[in-house]
Amino acid sequence: MTFNHKLPDTLNLLRSHTSIRKYKKEQIPIEVLKDILGSAQHAASSNFVQAYSVVLVSDEEKKRKIGELSRNQPQINSAPVLLLFCVDMKRLEIACAQRDTSIQQQTTENFIVGVVDTALFAQNFVIAAESQGYGICFIGGVRNNPEEIGKIVDLPDKTFPLFGMTVGVPDEEQLVKPRLPVEAILHENSYDIEKYEELIPEYDQTMLDYYKHRLTNNKEQDWSDTMSAFLSDKRRLHMKSYLKDKCFDLE
Numbered sequence: 001m002t003f004n005h006k007l008p009d010t011l012n013l014l015r016s017h018t019s020i021r022k023y024k025k026e027q028i029p030i031e032v033l034k035d036i037l038g039s040a041q042h043a044a045s046s047n048f049v050q051a052y053s054v055v056l057v058s059d060e061e062k063k064r065k066i067g068e069l070s071r072n073q074p075q076i077n078s079a080p081v082l083l084l085f086c087v088d089m090k091r092l093e094i095a096c097a098q099r100d101t102s103i104q105q106q107t108t109e110n111f112i113v114g115v116v117d118t119a120l121f122a123q124n125f126v127i128a129a130e131s132q133g134y135g136i137c138f139i140g141g142v143r144n145n146p147e148e149i150g151k152i153v154d155l156p157d158k159t160f161p162l163f164g165m166t167v168g169v170p171d172e173e174q175l176v177k178p179r180l181p182v183e184a185i186l187h188e189n190s191y192d193i194e195k196y197e198e199l200i201p202e203y204d205q206t207m208l209d210y211y212k213h214r215l216t217n218n219k220e221q222d223w224s225d226t227m228s229a230f231l232s233d234k235r236r237l238h239m240k241s242y243l244k245d246k247c248f249d250l251e
């Protein structure tokens, strides 16, 4: 089905997403937060493992430390709620131990299962939260210091913080960031590499305009410039040994 003119409300909601990095002081009632989390839990889950946990960081001192360690202080300090979305194989280990079974979480496949489950749950949370008028920002920055951050919230082995998320009532407006055109991400029957020669420069022009005119943090860069700067560095190389320590020494 294609929509020519007026998009259904849900699609408009998805298209209005912008990351929010400045929040009003207003708290989110715990019952509202639980409703949103409970709705997000209805994301599909590979083999129904539900391999995730969320840590709600409400203690201001812990929140402040995590802001520092993740190098995302401004948005974390301003947000009433910080959530840590964790891949969690510990609860599965406990469930299976009750059946005298030891689990095989050290496979690359089961690692993917845990990461995908957590990400689907988190994105469902985003949609649910935004539908209620809240704004969010993912904080991948928690992987700058996952060990120290894990200690602050007592994460056991077989769990790790995949990313954090700030949530609150937006206190800023942002222009929606244009995505790649659908033609660039859609391939029918066979992967078409040729089309990028035209589509990437076109998108670069779109992003050059966007970055020049957006409301904060303007820059004279296009998408390929930004990606070149980001992807030419090896980042967060500590993740391999960190994951090994947490019992994710993958086979």
Ligand SMILES: Cc1cc2nc3c(=O)[nH]c(=O)nc-3n(C[C@H](O)[C@H](O)[C@H](O)COP(=O)(O)O)c2cc1C
Binding pocket: 017, 018, 019, 020, 021, 072, 137, 138, 139, 140, 141, 142, 163, 176, 177
């Ligand atoms: C897994 C993940 C980690 C992210 N980590 C951070 C972060 O640490 N700090 C931040 O300010 N934004 C972070 N972002 C937000 C992205 O920069 C943002 O989603 C992207 O630029 C697109 O902009 P938009 O969300 O406003 O559409 C993260 C997004 C994702 C999905």
